[in-house]
Amino acid sequence: MMPHILFQNKKIFYRIEGQGKPVLLLHGFGEDRNIWNKQIKPLIKNYCLIIPDLPGSGQSEMLEGKCTMKDYAEVIKNIADESILKNKKEAQFSLIGHSMGGYITLAFAEKYPALLNSFGLFHSSAFADDEPKKTIRRKGIEFIKRNGSEAFLKTSIPNLFSEQTKKERPELITQLLTISKNISPQALIQYYEAMILRPDRTSVLKSFSKPVLFICGKHDTAVPLDVSLKQSQIPAVTFLHVLQHSGHVGMWEEDKLSSKYLLEFLRNI
Numbered sequence: 001m002m003p004h005i006l007f008q009n010k011k012i013f014y015r016i017e018g019q020g021k022p023v024l025l026l027h028g029f030g031e032d033r034n035i036w037n038k039q040i041k042p043l044i045k046n047y048c049l050i051i052p053d054l055p056g057s058g059q060s061e062m063l064e065g066k067c068t069m070k071d072y073a074e075v076i077k078n079i080a081d082e083s084i085l086k087n088k089k090e091a092q093f094s095l096i097g098h099s100m101g102g103y104i105t106l107a108f109a110e111k112y113p114a115l116l117n118s119f120g121l122f123h124s125s126a127f128a129d130d131e132p133k134k135t136i137r138r139k140g141i142e143f144i145k146r147n148g149s150e151a152f153l154k155t156s157i158p159n160l161f162s163e164q165t166k167k168e169r170p171e172l173i174t175q176l177l178t179i180s181k182n183i184s185p186q187a188l189i190q191y192y193e194a195m196i197l198r199p200d201r202t203s204v205l206k207s208f209s210k211p212v213l214f215i216c217g218k219h220d221t222a223v224p225l226d227v228s229l230k231q232s233q234i235p236a237v238t239f240l241h242v243l244q245h246s247g248h249v250g251m252w253e254e255d256k257l258s259s260k261y262l263l264e265f266l267r268n269i
Contacts, residue, residue, distance in 0.1 A: 002014060002015055002059065003016065003082075003083070004059075004060075005075075005078050005079055005082050007055070007063070007074070007075050007078050008063055008064065010055060010060070010061040010062070010063055010064075011059075011060065011061050012052060012053070012054075012055055012060045012061070012075055012078075012079065013052070013053050013058065013059040013060050014033070014050055014051060014052035014053065014079050014083065015033055015049075015050070015051045015052075016048065016049065016050055016051075016083060017040050017044050017048075017049045017051070018040075018043065018044025018045065018046075018047055018048050018049050019044075019047075019048050020045075020046045020047045020048050021046070021047050021048065021093070021094070021266070021269070022047070022048045022050060022083075022084045022091070022093035022094070023043065023047045023048070023049055023050070023093060023094045023095075023096065023266060024049075024050045024051075024052075024076065024079070024080065024084070024093055024094070024095050024096070025039070025049060025050070025051045025096050025097075025098075025101075026052065026054065026076070026095070026096065026097040026098065026101030026102075026104055026105060027051075027052075027053075027054060027057065027098055027101050028097075028098040028099025028100040028101045028102075028123075028124075029099055029100040029188070029191050029192075029195070030153055030156070030157060030176075030180045030183060030188070031057065031098070031099075031176070031179060031180060032053050032054075032057045032058030032059075032179055032180075032183075033051040033052060033053050033058055034058075034179050035098060035176075035179065035249075035251060035252070036049075036051050036098075036251065038251060038252060038255035038258075038259065039251055039255070039258065039259050039262060042256075042259040042260075042262075042263060043259065043262065043263065043266075046266075047266060048084075050079065050080075050083050050084065050093075052075075052076070052079055054072060054075070054100075054101070054104070055067075055072065055075060055187075056183065056184065056186075056187030056190060056191070057183055057187065058182075062184065062186060062187045062190065063075075063190070066190070066193055066194075067190055067193075067194050068107075068194050068197055068198070069103045069104050069106070069107035069194055069195075069197075069198045070107050070111070071194075072104045072107070072194070073104050073107040073108040073110075073111060073112075076095070076104060076108050077108065077111075077112060077115075080093065080115065085115070091115075092114075092115055092116060092117040093115065093116065093117065094116065094117055094118045094119065094120070094266060094269060095108060095109070095116055095118075095119045095120070096119065096120040096122060096213070096262070097119075097120070097121060097122065097124055098122040098123055098124065098251065099122070099123050099124050099222065099223070099248065100124075100191060100195060101122075101124070102120075102121040102122060102123070102124020102125070103124060103125075103194075103195065103198055103201075105119050105120070105121065105124070106119075106121075106124075106126055106201040106204050106205075107198075107201070109204050109208055110201060110203075110204045113204075113207070113208055116208075116210065117210055117211075117269050118210050118211040118212065118213065118265070118266075118269045119208070119210075119212060119213070120212065120213030120214070120215065120239075120262075120265065121212070121213065121214050121215075121228075121231075122213075122215045122250070122251065122258075123215065123216065123217055123220055123222065123223050123228075123248045123249070123250060124223060125223050125227055125228070125231060126200065126201045126202045126204060126205050126231050126234075127200055127202060127227060127231065128198060128199055128200040128201075129195065129196060129198070134196050137192045137195060137196050138192075138196070140152065140156070140192055141189050141192050141193070143155075144185045144188050144189055144192075145185065145189070148185055149180075149183055149184060149185045149187075149188050150181060152185075152188065153177060153180045153181075153183075153188075154177065157173060157176050157177055157180065158173050159221060159222075159247075160176075160221075160222060160247055160248040160249050161173060161247045161248070161249055161253060162217065162218075162219035162245060162246055162247040162253060163219065164219075164245050165245070165246070165247065165249075165253045169253075172249070172252050172253065175252075176249065176252075202231065202234055205231060205234040205235045206234050206235070208235060208236075209236050209237070210237065210269075211235075211237045211238075211239060211265065211268060211269060212235040212237065212238055212239070213239045213240075213241075213261075213262075213265045214228055214231070214232045214238065214239070214240045214241070215241050215243065215250060215258060215261055215262075216228035216229070216232075216240070216241070216242050216243065216250075217242075217243050217246035217247050217248055217249075217250050217253070218242055218243060218244050218245070218246065219245070219246060219247045220246070220247050220248045221247065221248070222247075222248045223248065225242065228240075228242075239261075239264075239265050239268070241257075241261045243257060243258065
């Protein structure tokens with residue numbers, strides 16, 4: 001049985017693995033904690049990993065009403081309070097977010113920078129959605145309302161992978177579809193609406209004086225490489241890595257290299 005917190009009377013579950021310095025890993029849209037499975041073994045020898053199911057994903061219950069990235073960041077604060085900061089007044093941790101998890105990471109870093117010794121954006125962006133991106137998300141919401149979450153994810157998830165991955169490792173698409181199959185249409189819509197509403201948070205990158213990690217996919221169509229390269233120039237201390245054969249799911253597409261980059265980053269904290 002995984003530990004959980006109560007947030008707004010909803011059960012939010014998280015996994016704890018390993019011992020050492022705390023590292024909190026956040027999954028993205030249409031995923032759950034299992035997206036990080038390939039990183040657990042390389043990291044647990046030296047780090048205590050806290051890996052939540054975000055509200056509405058995996059085993060965690062969905063929050064009521066409309067949410068923002070700040071709301072999800074408060075969920076993470078509550079998990080951190082229980083699993084890391086309890087009885088440790090000076091405790092700090094590293095927060096790493098994939099895709100939407102990166103948006104939550106930035107919202108957390110904006111409000112609680114003193115709690116972090118570093119943070120990382122894994123295929124994610126501090127820039128707000130532009131109007132074309134918002135239009136795509138709104139169309140996605142309408143598709144979900146008409147056709148449900150399973151049909152939506154079957155059309156969208158394959159596009160997250162590079163052409164090489166789709167050709168050589170199609171089983172990864174099947175695995176991600178299996179992870180996402182129980183996410184409700186309501187949860188996906190809540191996520192999309194929160195993404196549309198999120199502001200530009202490049203100011204967080206500028207003001208954060210501690211290390212920031214960027215792991216990007218050369219063939220990422222969700223967060224294009226030029227966007228990642230642009231934002232990587234903003235922080236005072238940047239660690240940047242480009243996965244040459246990945247789209248938007250580098251922790252699976254190039255899992256060993258992704259784990260290596262995470263380890264190198266964390267060892268420099």
